[in-house]
């Protein structure tokens with residue numbers, strides 16, 4: 499599946515990041531999101547592939563976002579026959595978040611990225627737009643920490659696996675009222691908490707890289723982001739578990755339907771009969787081949803943000819592949835107007 503796709507998807511996330519970064523700090527989160535979606539779609543539709551969006555921006559509305567079920571790639575276009583024989587191409591599934599951290603972009607804060615994950619058809623869990631309880635940790639702790647255990651127990655296990663005191667551990671938690679007790683428990687156990695306002699995909703992936711000073715992600719974020727995080731962590735060998743949250747009382751945001759029963763019924767319709775199932779990274783991104791790509795919009799721990807200069811821009815991306823077993827940090831200079839100076843660093 500990989501071939502040139504690994505290279506093309508770098509440009510997909512780069513274009514989305516560049517488009518969105520033009521709206522950095524302008525307080526317009528919807529525009530920052532929409533331009534990223536459009537740029538991502540435009541570049542994806544130039545790729546010689548038969549793609550289908552399984553995780554997109556709008557689950558229920560079919561426009562203008564990259565919606566679930568939308569077909570992307572040259573070989574899905576009405577004039578496909580002029581370019582390819584669609585029947586010869588492997589069908590692929592794509593999970594996208596063109597602007598992960600729209601608030602971060604709108605307010606000029608660190609940690610936003612354009613991200614996507616790709617696998618062959620059926621290789622990515624088509625998560626509903628529910629919340630998800632998540633646990634991410636470094637590879638050394640994979641299979642040892644467990645989302646069913648308490649934060650205190652997991653911190654003890656992490657401390658043993660990473661050979662560092664609990665006091666030397668840093669846990670990222672989204673700064674939400676629903677995490678009040680979790681934050682208290684982590685602090686009481688002795689670990690340090692890094693609160694983030696948005697962007698838990700970046701935090702999850704950071705766990706897989708020593709040197710980020712992030713040793714775990716705990717708490718509840720969005721389920722689609724959980725699948726994208728799982729795709730990256732599966733390729734990197736890190737630990738990721740996710741459990742759908744279907745009870746609105748748990749998150750108290752009113753964002754996941756009106757009732758627990760209604761949500762369970764919706765999950766049932768989707769073929770999810772056990773709403774409490776804990777999914778690990780291999781189940782959320784189960785395909786034989788999995789690719790992840792992300793490009794920094796604003797600066798982050800993993801990647802720098804988009805930096806413009808006269809006549810061009812510079813981006814930093816991360817492309818991870820289960821097939822080639824690589825995590826590539828790609829630094830790209832984009833030349834538009836024959837700039838007079840191109841800075842080396």
Ligand SMILES: O=C(COP(=O)(O)O)[C@@H](O)[C@H](O)[C@H](O)[C@H](O)COP(=O)(O)O
Pocket residue numbers: 595597598599600601672674695696697698699718719720723751753
């Ligand atoms: O921060 C996030 C927002 O993503 P986006 O809408 O694409 O900018 C994600 O990283 C979170 O996983 C998640 O969407 C969030 O926790 C759910 O929203 P909230 O109710 O504010 O916690």
Ligand SMILES: [Mn+2]
Pocket residue numbers: 595597598599723
């Ligand atoms: Mn997001």
Ligand SMILES: [Mn+2]
Pocket residue numbers: 531595596597598599600
């Ligand atoms: Mn988004």
